[in-house]
Structure formats: structure tokens, C-alpha cells
Amino acid sequence: MAKVIQIKDIAAYEGEEVTVRGWVYNRTGKGRLQFILLRDGSGQAQCVAFKKEMTPEDFEIARGLTQESSVVISGVVRADARAPGIPGGFEVGIQRLQLLQQADEYPISPKEHGTEFLMNHRHLWVRSNRQWAILRIRATIIKAMRDWLDDQGFLLVDTPIITPAAGEETTTLFDVDYFGETAFLAQTGQLYNEANIMAFGKVYCFGPTFRAEKSKTRRHLIEFWMLEPEIAFCSMEALMDIEEGLVCNVVEQVLAKHGQELEIIGRDLSKLAAITGPFARISYDDAVTRLKAYHAEIDDPQRKTELAIEWGEDFGSPHETALAEMFDKPVFVYHYPTAVKAFYMTPVAGRPEVCRSVDLLAPEGYGEIIGGSERIHDLDLLAANIDEMGLGREAYEWYLDLRKFGTVPHAGFGIGIERTVAWICGLSHVRETIPYARLLNRKYP
RNA sequence: UCCGUAGUAGCUCAAUUGGCAGAGCGGGCGGCUGUUAACCGCUAGGUUCUUGGUUCAAGUCCAAGCUACGGAGCCA
Structure with missing residues (x-):
């Protein structure tokens, strides 16, 4: 058997006999001439069966191949501008063909669904071009984030998924039976990150998080992946610098490595090429002023209701979209009202009604992709907030310990992987950004 | 949880005023030496989401329910 190659490398084997192994993505025939578009996971190549060049048995197999049948094909690579594929432009002239399995009638036809x-x-849809492209970009986004942080001196320190208490007071958690006691699935690794920076300085965690909220929108998943950096001796301003550097690097890496995939999904590259620092940084006060001015010019009654805002209220998704549309890059909004943010966020000195929090809103209506803040490092203030929220001191004893043994100013943020992928890929819903989405009413397959 | 839309062949959809249940794709059979969602001929394929009601007659009208989609809230 000739050398087994990956289809992505096919151009390097022009004129040579090779073996490709994979699945039939599509087949079309012209009688004694059959075109088999073969996927192998790395790409797609057209394999051409001429009746005269094969045994009658092999040709009959080629002629009868159904979509997604698994085959091993040997033949000679030749350049042909007509040959479709990924990358395309090269095809395999089939000499031998081995059928591993003739696939049953495949549910996902080349038409719309x-x-x-x-x-x-x-479980079958992930084989389709568009899904293949998106999930490859997702992998690059995660790798780019991790590589950049590693290069900046961050250490990956894993945080637990089963936790004894809520990370934040607001959202609903999944509970699990922990040998007769109640435990919860993590909604954030942040509290553990705060412990870990006192050991390692700059850390991040990366893993799945769980929210039992009954959210039913294009930007919510029940199980989603989040990357959370945390930095000792860090201010909110320095935090924004880090976020900006991280996001710009991710976009740059995707553009550099995935021109082919971005083309498959039809992404407007100019929108991505525009994502370079610096990003605008506006205060919550300023954002409210801008939204009120925008609101004054709206005629549509429904939209006017949606976009109404008073100082002190949190932004809804229409507000985030309207704000983001005022910029062609991501925009930072900082100093949110303390009352609408988490208990651990530092109040602004001399103005405790707002806190040192900062969200990053993605352009094109993709909303908040990053939420971050300076954390409270004062023991008494943090303890008072925990009591005031009625969170129960016992579960947070270890967290309060961090403020007793060498507390330092620190800050951190969380970036939602699926929202970032949706934005960079220009997708209308996060369900396509994760291999197996967990949604309200969706846990199969 | 609230508001809105939809549910017909394996898939995507059509069916006029309430009057014989249809097409394309996919499947099967046959044809074709350069196809790009190939094309041509033949063919099989139905609990019209469920339950109840109105009517000579219901895919179509009424009621309740189920499911999905879109939006809101909450958030990353």
C-alpha cells in the first residue's frame, strides 16, 4: 500500500501514488466516470474513478458508494483546477479502493435542514464543512488564548468543578449529591484563582462552567467554557491592557491560520482585520449618557421601551448591542453600579456607589464576552459584604483567609469561549460554537 | 417564567373559499468519460404533532396540551 497521507498535504504529493482514508462526503457519477469527494478530517479531496483504470469489482464499489461510507483509496495525485476540495485543486486518480463499510442512508443530505x-x-452534523470549520477555529481560539497567557508568565492552575458553595450569589446552580451532602457544579473558578495567585502570582483556569438558569437565547448555554485569568498586584486599568492584548492576539491568530475556514463559513474578514488595539474605554456613566441620547432619537415604541435606561440599572442585551454598535471594535465599559455587580468587587474610592468592574462588549451585537474587576482585598469589607448578601460565613472561611495572610490588590476576568467563537466566526447562535451544546431542553446527544 | 411564530413523506417545503395528500432532495432501479447542491427516465415512501370538538366533509375552523424556533429577563 502506498504511503498514507493527510489530504491537507495533498499538494506535496503531486505525481506520487498515495493512500487516503476517510469518508465519502459526496459522490456524483457520469456512467463510467465517478467523482468521490472524500473527507479525512484534515481536508477534502476529489477522488476520480475511471472504469478502464480499475478492476470491475472496485469500480462497482465506487459506483455504489453512499454518502459517509468509509473507504481506503490508493491512487496517483494530479493537479486539476476543476477539482473541488479543501484545499482543492488536486485530485486522486483511483487505482485501488477498499470499502470498510457501506453507510446506511445518511440523514444529513446536501440540502437544507x-x-x-x-x-x-x-453527532453526525460535526462532519459537515461548516461545523468542521467552526470547531477548528474554536480549537485555535483556545490555543491562542492559552499560548498568549503562557508567554506572559501566567500559570495554568486547574480549579474544581464540584464546589461546596456558590461562587457568586446571583445565578442558579446545579446541585449534586455528594455522599449525602449537597455540592454544586462550578459556575466560576475565580475564588480558587484568588487563592492560587498568592502562590503563583499570575494564573488562569480553563474549563467548563454550569448555570442552571432557564436562559433561552442565542448567547446562552447551560454548560459553557470559560477562561479566567487572575493577577496579583493588578489594577482595573492594567486588567484592560491584558484583556485587549489577549483578544487582539486571538483574532490575529485566527486570521493567520484559518483563511480557509473563515471562507467556508462566509465571515467578513474586514470586520476581523479591524480588531486592533487600543479599544475604546468608557465609564458606565458615559455609557448611560450615550444610551439616553440614543434613546431620545428612537421612534419605534417597542424599541424605545427596550432601550429605556436609568442610572443604576444594569444593561440588558438591547443596551449592550446598541452600545457596541457605536464602535467598530470591542469596547470596555467600566465602573458599573456596585449594586448590580458581585459582592467581591472593589468600590471606587470616594464613590462607593460604583465599583472597579469592567466588561468588554464585542461588536456586531455579540454582547459581553468578558467580565472582570478589581477584587476586594480588605478583610472587613469583604466579610461585611458576604454577611449582607446572606451567603453564610462558613463556606467562605477559606476565601476570607486570603485577606488575612498577605492580602494584595488584585484583579481578574473571565472570557466566555463560546461567545468569543460566535463573534469571531460571525455566527447567529452559540449552539454551533461547542461540539455538543447543552441548552434548556437539550442534552442529547 | 413571559411575549410572538410554527409543526404535512427520511429532509426542506407546497396544498386557493373547508372538497381526491403534492414537489424537490435523499433512498431503490436504469442511463451517461469531467462532475461542482451534476443531469435524464422509472420507482417506493404519509398516525398532516397529540387529544377532543364543529361539519355531509377538516392538513385547513374551535379548545386544550406537547415540541421546536425567535425575542425578553439572567449572565460569559
């Missing part, structure tokens, strides 16, 4: 049908067949 509805969302419910596709999500019910997600």
Missing part, C-alpha cells in the same frame, strides 16, 4: 433536526443529529 432545520435547526432541531440538525441538533438531534449533532
Whole structure:
């Protein structure tokens, strides 16, 4: 058997006999001439069966191949501008063909399908071009984030998924039976990150997080992946510098490595090329002023209601979208009202009604992709907030310890992987950004 | 949880005023030496989401329910 190659490398084997192994993505025939578009995971190549060049048995197999049948094909690589594929432009003239399995009638035809049908067949849908492209970009986004942080001196320190108490007071948690006691699935690794920076200085955690909220929107998942850096001796301003550097690097890496995938999903590259620092930084006060001015010019009554805002209220998703549309890059909004943010965020000196929090809103209506803040490092203030929230001191004893043994100013943020992927890929829903989405009413397959 | 829309063949959809349940794709059979969602001919394929109601007659009208989609809230 000739050398087994990956289809992505096919151009390097022009004129040579090779073996490719994979699945039939599509087949079309012209009688004694059959075109088999073969996927192998790395790419796609057209394999051409001429009746005269093969045994009658092999040709009959080629002629009868169904979509997604698994095969091993040997033949000679030749350049042909007509040959479709990824990368395309080269095809394999089939000499020998081995059928591993003739696939049953494949549910996902080359025609259009509805969302419910596709999500019910997600285990097969991931084979489709568009999904293949998106999930490859997702992998690069995660790698780019991690590489950049590693290069900046951050250490990956894993945080637990089963936790004894809520990380934040607001959202609903999944509970699990922990040998007769109640434990919860993590909604953040942040509190543990705060312990870990006192050992390692700059850390991040990366893993799945869980929210039992009954959210049903294009930007929510029940199980989603978050990357959370935390930095000792860090201010909110320095935090924004880090976030900006991270996001710019991620976009740059995707543009550099995935021109092919971005083309498959039809992403407007100019929108991504525009993502370079610095990003605008506006205060919550300023954002409210801008939204009020915008609100004054709206005529549509429904939209006017949606976009109404008074100082002190948190932004809804229409507000975030309207704000983000005022910029062609991501925009930082900082100093949110203390009352709408988490208990551990530092109040602004001399103005305790706002806190040292900062969100990063992505352009094109993708909303908040990063939430971060300076954390309270004063023991008494933190303890008072925990009591005031009625969180129960016992579960937070270890967290308060961090303020007793060498507390330092520190800050951190969390970036939602799926929202970032949706934005960079220009997708209308986060369900396509994760291999197997967990949504309200969706845990299969 | 609230508001809105939809549910017909394996898939995507059509069916006029309430009057015989249809097409394309996919499947099967046959044809074709350069296809790009190939094309041509033939063919099989139905609990019209469920339950109840109105009517000579219901895919179509009414009621309740189920499911999905879109939006809101909450958030990353």
C-alpha cells in the first residue's frame, strides 16, 4: 500500500501514488466516470474513478458508494483546477479502493435542514464543512488564548468543578449529591484563582462552567467554557491592557491560520482585520449618557421601551448591542453600579456607589464576552459584604483567609469561549460554537 | 417564567373559499468519460404533532396540551 497521507498535504504529493482514508462526503457519477469527494478530517479531496483504470469489482464499489461510507483509496495525485476540495485543486486518480463499510442512508443530505433536526443529529452534523470549520477555529481560539497567557508568565492552575458553595450569589446552580451532602457544579473558578495567585502570582483556569438558569437565547448555554485569568498586584486599568492584548492576539491568530475556514463559513474578514488595539474605554456613566441620547432619537415604541435606561440599572442585551454598535471594535465599559455587580468587587474610592468592574462588549451585537474587576482585598469589607448578601460565613472561611495572610490588590476576568467563537466566526447562535451544546431542553446527544 | 411564530413523506417545503395528500432532495432501479447542491427516465415512501370538538366533509375552523424556533429577563 502506498504511503498514507493527510489530504491537507495533498499538494506535496503531486505525481506520487498515495493512500487516503476517510469518508465519502459526496459522490456524483457520469456512467463510467465517478467523482468521490472524500473527507479525512484534515481536508477534502476529489477522488476520480475511471472504469478502464480499475478492476470491475472496485469500480462497482465506487459506483455504489453512499454518502459517509468509509473507504481506503490508493491512487496517483494530479493537479486539476476543476477539482473541488479543501484545499482543492488536486485530485486522486483511483487505482485501488477498499470499502470498510457501506453507510446506511445518511440523514444529513446536501440540502437544507432545520435547526432541531440538525441538533438531534449533532453527532453526525460535526462532519459537515461548516461545523468542521467552526470547531477548528474554536480549537485555535483556545490555543491562542492559552499560548498568549503562557508567554506572559501566567500559570495554568486547574480549579474544581464540584464546589461546596456558590461562587457568586446571583445565578442558579446545579446541585449534586455528594455522599449525602449537597455540592454544586462550578459556575466560576475565580475564588480558587484568588487563592492560587498568592502562590503563583499570575494564573488562569480553563474549563467548563454550569448555570442552571432557564436562559433561552442565542448567547446562552447551560454548560459553557470559560477562561479566567487572575493577577496579583493588578489594577482595573492594567486588567484592560491584558484583556485587549489577549483578544487582539486571538483574532490575529485566527486570521493567520484559518483563511480557509473563515471562507467556508462566509465571515467578513474586514470586520476581523479591524480588531486592533487600543479599544475604546468608557465609564458606565458615559455609557448611560450615550444610551439616553440614543434613546431620545428612537421612534419605534417597542424599541424605545427596550432601550429605556436609568442610572443604576444594569444593561440588558438591547443596551449592550446598541452600545457596541457605536464602535467598530470591542469596547470596555467600566465602573458599573456596585449594586448590580458581585459582592467581591472593589468600590471606587470616594464613590462607593460604583465599583472597579469592567466588561468588554464585542461588536456586531455579540454582547459581553468578558467580565472582570478589581477584587476586594480588605478583610472587613469583604466579610461585611458576604454577611449582607446572606451567603453564610462558613463556606467562605477559606476565601476570607486570603485577606488575612498577605492580602494584595488584585484583579481578574473571565472570557466566555463560546461567545468569543460566535463573534469571531460571525455566527447567529452559540449552539454551533461547542461540539455538543447543552441548552434548556437539550442534552442529547 | 413571559411575549410572538410554527409543526404535512427520511429532509426542506407546497396544498386557493373547508372538497381526491403534492414537489424537490435523499433512498431503490436504469442511463451517461469531467462532475461542482451534476443531469435524464422509472420507482417506493404519509398516525398532516397529540387529544377532543364543529361539519355531509377538516392538513385547513374551535379548545386544550406537547415540541421546536425567535425575542425578553439572567449572565460569559
